[in-house]
Amino acid sequence: MNILVCIKRVPSPGTRIVLSEDKQEIVTKNLGFTISPHEECAIEEAIRVKEKFGGTVTVLTLGGSLASEQLRYAMAMGADEAILLQTDGKEWDPMATSNAISDAVKSKDFDLLLFGNESADYGGYQVAIRVAYALNHHCLTGVKSIEIDEGQITAGREAFGGMEIFKIPLPAVVSLKEGINLPRYPSLPGRMRAKRKQIEIIEPIKLPGGIETKQFVSPPELGSHVEILGHGVEAVPKLLSIIKELGFIHK
Amino acid sequence: MILAIIEHNQGTLNHQSLEILSLAKSIDRVEVAIVGENGRSICNGLGKYGVEVAHLLLHNELVDYAPAAWAKSIIQLAHSIKPDVILAIGSERGNEILAHIAAQLNLPMAANCTKIQIKENNCLVTRIRWGGSLLEEAVLKSATYLLTIAQHLYTVKGELEESAVKISEWNVDLEDQDFVGKVVDNLAPEEGKVILTDAHVVVGGGRGVGSKEGFHSLDELAELLGGAVGCSRVVTNHGWRPHADQVGQTGARVAPDLYIACGISGAIQHWVGCKSSKKIIVINTDAEAPIVSKADYAIIGDLHKIIPAINKALKQAND
Numbered sequence: 001m002n003i004l005v006c007i008k009r010v011p012s013p014g015t016r017i018v019l020s021e022d023k024q025e026i027v028t029k030n031l032g033f034t035i036s037p038h039e040e041c042a043i044e045e046a047i048r049v050k051e052k053f054g055g056t057v058t059v060l061t062l063g064g065s066l067a068s069e070q071l072r073y074a075m076a077m078g079a080d081e082a083i084l085l086q087t088d089g090k091e092w093d094p095m096a097t098s099n100a101i102s103d104a105v106k107s108k109d110f111d112l113l114l115f116g117n118e119s120a121d122y123g124g125y126q127v128a129i130r131v132a133y134a135l136n137h138h139c140l141t142g143v144k145s146i147e148i149d150e151g152q153i154t155a156g157r158e159a160f161g162g163m164e165i166f167k168i169p170l171p172a173v174v175s176l177k178e179g180i181n182l183p184r185y186p187s188l189p190g191r192m193r194a195k196r197k198q199i200e201i202i203e204p205i206k207l208p209g210g211i212e213t214k215q216f217v218s219p220p221e222l223g224s225h226v227e228i229l230g231h232g233v234e235a236v237p238k239l240l241s242i243i244k245e246l247g248f249i250h251k
Numbered sequence: 252m253i254l255a256i257i258e259h260n261q262g263t264l265n266h267q268s269l270e271i272l273s274l275a276k277s278i279d280r281v282e283v284a285i286v287g288e289n290g291r292s293i294c295n296g297l298g299k300y301g302v303e304v305a306h307l308l309l310h311n312e313l314v315d316y317a318p319a320a321w322a323k324s325i326i327q328l329a330h331s332i333k334p335d336v337i338l339a340i341g342s343e344r345g346n347e348i349l350a351h352i353a354a355q356l357n358l359p360m361a362a363n364c365t366k367i368q369i370k371e372n373n374c375l376v377t378r379i380r381w382g383g384s385l386l387e388e389a390v391l392k393s394a395t396y397l398l399t400i401a402q403h404l405y406t407v408k409g410e411l412e413e414s415a416v417k418i419s420e421w422n423v424d425l426e427d428q429d430f431v432g433k434v435v436d437n438l439a440p441e442e443g444k445v446i447l448t449d450a451h452v453v454v455g456g457g458r459g460v461g462s463k464e465g466f467h468s469l470d471e472l473a474e475l476l477g478g479a480v481g482c483s484r485v486v487t488n489h490g491w492r493p494h495a496d497q498v499g500q501t502g503a504r505v506a507p508d509l510y511i512a513c514g515i516s517g518a519i520q521h522w523v524g525c526k527s528s529k530k531i532i533v534i535n536t537d538a539e540a541p542i543v544s545k546a547d548y549a550i551i552g553d554l555h556k557i558i559p560a561i562n563k564a565l566k567q568a569n570d
């Protein structure tokens with residue numbers, strides 16, 4: 001089973017996202033970078049499938065040269081190979097991103113292509129589906145459980161408080177959500193191995209996309225209007241009368 | 252004209268998908284699309300939301316949800332009625348169907364918009380990034396604008412008189428291939444369990460709860476208030492609660508009448524999942540925790556002492 005996992009390098013903001021003066025980008029000077037949580041789970045899932053069925057796990061990212069840091073992290077977790085679709089580091093719109101990914105992998109015959117359900121920063125909810133159509137594969141999104149058996153993948157996703165189940169044949173594109181597993185931390189030998197591994201670098205061609213970002217805007221900050229009811233258990237009676245006032249105590 | 256997709260599951264309306272109607276109507280004339288014979292029953296009830304025309308898309312196999320088939324049906328309708336915009340709610344299904352439409356037509360799609368302005372040759376949208384911690388203003392150029400609207404942003408307006416809805420039926424042309432990715436089974440939620448995203452009260456627990464066992468008092472509080480328990484990502488990462496309980500950017504978006512955040516600091520990725528709550532009460536040892544200043548009410552102190560005291564008082568009040 002040969003598996004591809006598409007991941008994306010994103011900054012990990014703390015309690016507030018700070019914008020540059022011209023509002024064209026997020027200030028990342030003091031921020032670390034990471035992989036979106038859904039995608040970290042996709043790497044973990046790919047490694048588990050490989051451990052069960054054999055094969056290889058390849059990770060791919062489209063981004064600037066620094067994105068190789070995230071590829072190495074994935075290899076330290078256990079991915080075998082890595083592809084960097086190297087750009088100037090500027091943002092590509094979802095159509096351009098999907099085109100570049102499908103172009104790069106169409107000759108590579110992966111059985112399973114795993115994505116995150118949506119990227120942490122852009123949240124376009126579409127790259128996986130576009131790649132599936134371009135490769136003529138079936139596709140499922142938002143998946144929180146998978147089982148593979150005889151060329152079929154059974155996938156579950158949360159719906160209406162329970163789960164809904166889909167079954168599609170391989171090769172397939174599946175986008176996953178955090179919660180499907182708890183990703184492992186890379187081991188020290190894993191990190192050492194990952195350092196020495198080659199990364200295949202491809203320079204993608206950027207097709208025109210359909211969405212152009214003009215500027216970023218911080219959501220309006222709501223002024224604080226908190227009422228501190230007090231400290232410790234002494235504040236409980238006050239809280240209770242508020243819960244009552246709000247109508248949550250019926251008797 | 253705006254074609255608005257109204258979601259349903261086997262004939263049960265997804266009420267939230269009606270949120271898009273008030274915004275849509277402020278922009279242009281609106282017609283709605285409903286997929287499958289089992290959606291017929293909801294068409295008539297849409298009059299009071301100001302719907303005049305409902306397009307019902309029919310095919311023998313359009314019973315269980317199948318994103319590729321739903322998308323293809325809507326595309327066939329769009330070819331005939333030529334809407335300027337195809338709009339859905341930014342739910343799991345809404346985003347999925349629109350992305351299928353976008354991929355089938357090879358057109359751009361903007362997910363989770365908060366504002367839309369249609370201009371002469373383009374469309375200006377404001378859309379959410381980082382699950383709502385940041386907004387982006389962007390321009391879309393396309394023959395048909397494919398957009399979803401962020402959830403919990405617009406309220407459903409249903410104050411109009413019941414009026415007749417004109418149902419126009421379309422038989423769509425679909426192949427077996429289109430139904431390969433369809434729902435083949437449904438696992439029902441646990442009997443009697445309050446569903447997190449439907450709950451009127453959510454009791455959220457974070458790192459401050461400290462352990463799996465620490466959640467007993469939160470479970471009890473939720474039960475006393477007829478609500479559900481939610482949690483932060485730290486909690487699911489420790490395995491104290493299942494991921495289905497996680498609130499936030501990579502968990503559930505909740506919008507209860509009351510959210511009680513216990514031992515949660517209020518990182519932006521958690522906040523975007525609970526900020527649509529009508530009232531927020533915080534219990535935290537740290538008066539400086541970011542969530543305190545965003546709440547309506549706060550008690551400063553140890554949740555392990557305060558929650559049992561609340562439970563005790565609630566039981567007394569109920570007796």
Ligand SMILES: Cc1cc2nc3c(=O)[nH]c(=O)nc-3n(C[C@H](O)[C@H](O)[C@H](O)COP(=O)(O)OP(=O)(O)OC[C@H]3O[C@@H](n4cnc5c(N)ncnc54)[C@H](O)[C@@H]3O)c2cc1C
Binds near residue numbers: 006091117121
């Ligand atoms: C103005 C602007 C600025 C941008 N700035 C940056 C930036 O600073 N850094 C940056 O990395 N990108 C940047 N991008 C790129 C952009 O955010 C996304 O890569 C692209 O829009 C993909 O769409 P999405 O994130 O909506 O993907 P979604 O459809 O939300 O993502 C689904 C899944 O697709 C896969 N995926 C998405 N993007 C990539 C990728 N690049 N490589 C591999 N797999 C991927 C992941 O598995 C992800 O979970 C920018 C784009 C624009 C328009």
Ligand SMILES: Cc1cc2nc3c(=O)[nH]c(=O)nc-3n(C[C@H](O)[C@H](O)[C@H](O)COP(=O)(O)OP(=O)(O)OC[C@H]3O[C@@H](n4cnc5c(N)ncnc54)[C@H](O)[C@@H]3O)c2cc1C
Binds near residue numbers: 498
């Ligand atoms: C891309 C991305 C997506 C993410 N998605 C999510 C998401 O979906 N949901 C989510 O929650 N997080 C998410 N996170 C993680 C998020 O950034 C925070 O790390 C997380 O929300 C912190 O959880 P917490 O508030 O429980 O823990 P902490 O930040 O450690 O806060 C613990 C709080 O408990 C208080 N406390 C401690 N002891 C007590 C006590 N005895 N009584 C009362 N109070 C006490 C402390 O004062 C503190 O305020 C995401 C992060 C990233 C990068």
